[in-house]
Amino acid sequence: MVNFPLFMQYAIGAAILLALLLSLLSFFVVVHNWSFLGVGISHAAFGGVALGFLLGVSPDLPALLFALMAGLTIGFVRRRWGFHEDVAIGVIFSFAMGVGVVLFSFSKGYTSDAFSYLFGNILTLTKGDLIAIAGVTLLAYLFVSVCLKGLLLMALNEEVAYTRGLPVGFLYYSLLVLLALAVVLAIKLVGVILVTALVVVPASVALRFLTGYRSILLLSIGVGLGINGGGLAVAYLLNLPPGATMAITAGLVFFVSLIIPFPR
Amino acid sequence: MPATAISVEGVTVALNGRVVLDNVSLGVKSGEFWGIIGPNGGGKTTLLRTIIGVIKPKRGHVSILGLSPKEAVKRGLVGYLPQKMGTKDFPLSVLDVVMIGGCSRFNFFKPFGPRQQDEAMRALEMVEMVEKAHDPFPNLSGGEQQRVLIAMALVSQPQIVLLDEPSTGVDVVAQEGFYEVMKGLKERLGFTVLMVTHDVGVISHFVDRIACLNVTLHYAGDPRGALDCRLLEELYGEPVDVFVHHPQCKGCHIVRDLKKW
Ligand SMILES: Nc1ncnc2c1ncn2[C@@H]1O[C@H](COP(=O)(O)OP(=O)(O)OP(=O)(O)O)[C@@H](O)[C@H]1O
Ligand SMILES: [Mg+2]
Numbered sequence: 070m071v072n073f074p075l076f077m078q079y080a081i082g083a084a085i086l087l088a089l090l091l092s093l094l095s096f097f098v099v100v101h102n103w104s105f106l107g108v109g110i111s112h113a114a115f116g117g118v119a120l121g122f123l124l125g126v127s128p129d130l131p132a133l134l135f136a137l138m139a140g141l142t143i144g145f146v147r148r149r150w151g152f153h154e155d156v157a158i159g160v161i162f163s164f165a166m167g168v169g170v171v172l173f174s175f176s177k178g179y180t181s182d183a184f185s186y187l188f189g190n191i192l193t194l195t196k197g198d199l200i201a202i203a204g205v206t207l208l209a210y211l212f213v214s215v216c217l218k219g220l221l222l223m224a225l226n227e228e229v230a231y232t233r234g235l236p237v238g239f240l241y242y243s244l245l246v247l248l249a250l251a252v253v254l255a256i257k258l259v260g261v262i263l264v265t266a267l268v269v270v271p272a273s274v275a276l277r278f279l280t281g282y283r284s285i286l287l288l289s290i291g292v293g294l295g296i297n298g299g300g301l302a303v304a305y306l307l308n309l310p311p312g313a314t315m316a317i318t319a320g321l322v323f324f325v326s327l328i329i330p331f332p333r
Numbered sequence: 334m335p336a337t338a339i340s341v342e343g344v345t346v347a348l349n350g351r352v353v354l355d356n357v358s359l360g361v362k363s364g365e366f367w368g369i370i371g372p373n374g375g376g377k378t379t380l381l382r383t384i385i386g387v388i389k390p391k392r393g394h395v396s397i398l399g400l401s402p403k404e405a406v407k408r409g410l411v412g413y414l415p416q417k418m419g420t421k422d423f424p425l426s427v428l429d430v431v432m433i434g435g436c437s438r439f440n441f442f443k444p445f446g447p448r449q450q451d452e453a454m455r456a457l458e459m460v461e462m463v464e465k466a467h468d469p470f471p472n473l474s475g476g477e478q479q480r481v482l483i484a485m486a487l488v489s490q491p492q493i494v495l496l497d498e499p500s501t502g503v504d505v506v507a508q509e510g511f512y513e514v515m516k517g518l519k520e521r522l523g524f525t526v527l528m529v530t531h532d533v534g535v536i537s538h539f540v541d542r543i544a545c546l547n548v549t550l551h552y553a554g555d556p557r558g559a560l561d562c563r564l565l566e567e568l569y570g571e572p573v574d575v576f577v578h579h580p581q582c583k584g585c586h587i588v589r590d591l592k593k594w
Contacts, residue, residue: 100424218436218445225420225433232385232413233489234406234438280426280469 080191080311082199083258084297090206090251092271092293093213096286097244099272100224101154106143107265109158110252113139115261116165118186119172128186129198133253135165140249144242189260189312198257205250212247216240221282259312266319270296274326296322336398338363338493338525339384344393346376346383353379355549356393361542363398363492366519366526368536368556371546372569377529378416380546381495384527385413397493405493409437412491416498416529418482421471427481428466431456434485456484459514461507476502483511487518496528508532512539533565 073081098106117135121128139161146157173183185193213220223230223240230237248268255264275288300315307314339361346354354376361367369377382388384395386402397405405411423430431453432445440449457463460480465473470481479502486496494515500508516539518524530536537543537556545552545568552558552568 215442218433219441221425221429221433222436225423225430226415226418228382228385228387228415229413229418229434229485230436231387232406232411233434233436234409235436235441276424280424280429280467282425282429285424 076192076194077305079194079196079199080258080301083191083194083202084301084311084315085294086199086202086206087251087255087258087267088271088293088297089290090202090209091255091267092290093209093286094244094248094251095268095270095272095293096275096282096289097220097224098248098268099276100221103154103248104269105155105158105162105265106140106248107252107268109143109162110136110139110249111256111261111264112162112169113165114253114256115186116169116172118256118261119169119176119183122182123172123176132186132256133250136249136253137246139165140245141242144245148238148241185260186256187261188310189256189258189263191258191311193257198254202254205247205254209247209251212243216243217282220244259315263312263316266316267293267296270319270323274323277326277329292322336363337361337396338365338398339527340394340396341380341384342394344380344383344390344395346379346388347391348379348388353548354383354390354546357546357550358393359544359550359553361525361527363525364519364523365542366516366540367528367542367544368540369527369529369544369546370531370533370536370568371551375547375568377546378497381413381497381527381529384495385411407438409439409489410492412486412489412494414482414486414496414499416501420482421475421478423470425470426466427457427462427468427470427473428453430470430481431484431488435488437489452488453484456488457481459487459518460484460511476504476507479503480507480511490522490524492523492525494524494526494528496526498529498531500530500532509535512536515539 098104114132114136117131117133118128120135121131124131142161143154143157146152147154219230219235219240222233222235223237227237227241230240252264252268255267259267271289271293272285274292275285279285279288296319297315300318301311303309303318304311304314337360339359341357341359344354344357345352357380369380371377379388383390384397384402385406386395395402398410400408425433428450432449435449435452454463454466457466460483462477462480462484465477470478473481479499483496483499486494500511503511512535515526515528519526528540540556542554543552543556544550547568
């Protein structure tokens with residue numbers, strides 16, 4: 070048994086838990102056509118990171134608040150004005166990134182820190198992060214197992230879900246909040262720019278091969294674990310940046326899944 | 334004397350400041366099968382969405398089995414097939430799609446079991462889609478998908494069924510099969526059905542009542558009366574030549590289609 074240094078133990082724990090979390094939510098991201106949601110939320114979080122640096126406080130909390138605000142705003146713009154989520158994502162993405170860059174320009178000398186949020190830095194992971202990730206993962210599994218049918222019907226058609234008497238607003242915003250939490254927690258591991266791969270790839274791969282939603286969810290989680298575990302292992306062995314290696318792994322897994330004959 | 338299933342009283346709806354429904358009143362009795370016809374943009378979809386409570390009327394009142402739309406919907410009394418589902422790519426199997434349609438407040442926490450599967454299969458039988466039950470939904474043809482969505486609206490056996498152009502893309506034989514099924518359902522199970530359609534000639538043989546809607550309600554009553562040329566001209570704004578089709582005749586469609594050429 071290899072004796073990993075503490076930061077590596079944290080990284081392994083975070084990689085596994087985030088795989089469980091992001092690949093579960095990945096399914097809903099894909100059925101809702103929300104591929105860019107991860108991008109929007111993570112870049113909004115970057116605005117929060119910059120604010121944290123400027124104020125001289127830990128960027129974690131502002132990042133979380135920015136991510137939640139972004140998720141809820143995207144949902145509200147969709148539900149109140151009928152725009153597809155992509156529209157609000159596009160606006161918030163560059164808006165928050167603009168805010169982040171302006172704030173960073175006031176706080177000179179932090180560019181290397183900015184870099185570690187953009188592309189991930191496992192050295193910044195703490196025990197507290199791990200506990201938070203574990204908590205949100207538990208919450209997500211509880212929510213999805215209790216509300217799975219409703220979530221599926223809502224993804225199929227919101228108006229029909231409403232006529233079946235389901236609490237569509239609650240389901241919708243809960244899903245967005247969970248996604249915002251998951252994405253913001255993944256930033257330290259894979260970074261603002263790379264997180265979206267982990268949100269999109271697992272379920273997309275599973276959907277190529279299966280049609281039953283239970284098996285899709287399971288395969289998606291398996292694919293996520295493979296990407297995170299494999300990516301981290303390769304990064305460790307070859308001494309590469311972990312976040313970037315995971316993103317590359319995710320991309321490769323996706324393209325390989327495309328050339329595997331189509332048994333669906 | 335059957336109870337009133339859907340009551341629409343003096344409903345006026347404005348969307349973006351434009352009046353789309355003007356003082357519409359409609360009383361649908363329990364167990365009746367209604368067809369709603371009218372030109373594009375006449376407000377048919379808006380009427381259905383007002384009945385289920387998605388759109389709030391500016392004036393007037395809607396009730397379903399004596400309840401507010403919101404309450405009726407909560408109790409799982411309503412089955413609804415929207416005109417635009419936007420679900421062509423929904424990546425699950427046909428059977429899953431139909432089962433999901435049966436989800437309501439009352440079985441929300443219960444995982445799907447063999448019973449839900451049986452119910453879904455029975456709904457698929459009604460639309461003759463049993464063989465495709467395990468196919469991926471996106472792989473079906475447009476008309477096949479529409480049949481599955483009809484099954485989805487019926488799977489929970491709701492007392493009130495609202496269908497917005499259910500026969501879009503469904504071939505003529507299946508269409509009549511479907512109208513037959515709806516007629517049978519309402520006779521056997523006492524469903525109340527409100528169906529929007531453009532199939533003016535065919536529908537008159539299956540429904541109990543027809544409503545003609547173009548912002549205002551131009552006619553509501555016996556289906557025969559709706560085929561009056563002057564009424565249809567008034568409704569559509571130009572002369573309409575309706576070919577009345579007899580259900581026993583399988584060749585009429587062809588004749589009708591040929592007549593156009
Ligand atoms: N969300 C909306 N906002 C603004 N106007 C709307 C909205 N939905 C519908 N309308 C308008 O209301 C009118 C009635 O639309 P509706 O969809 O009810 O017509 P319809 O009778 O169902 O037509 P069709 O036969 O084409 O389905 C149309 O002129 C449409 O432009
Ligand atoms: Mg319509």
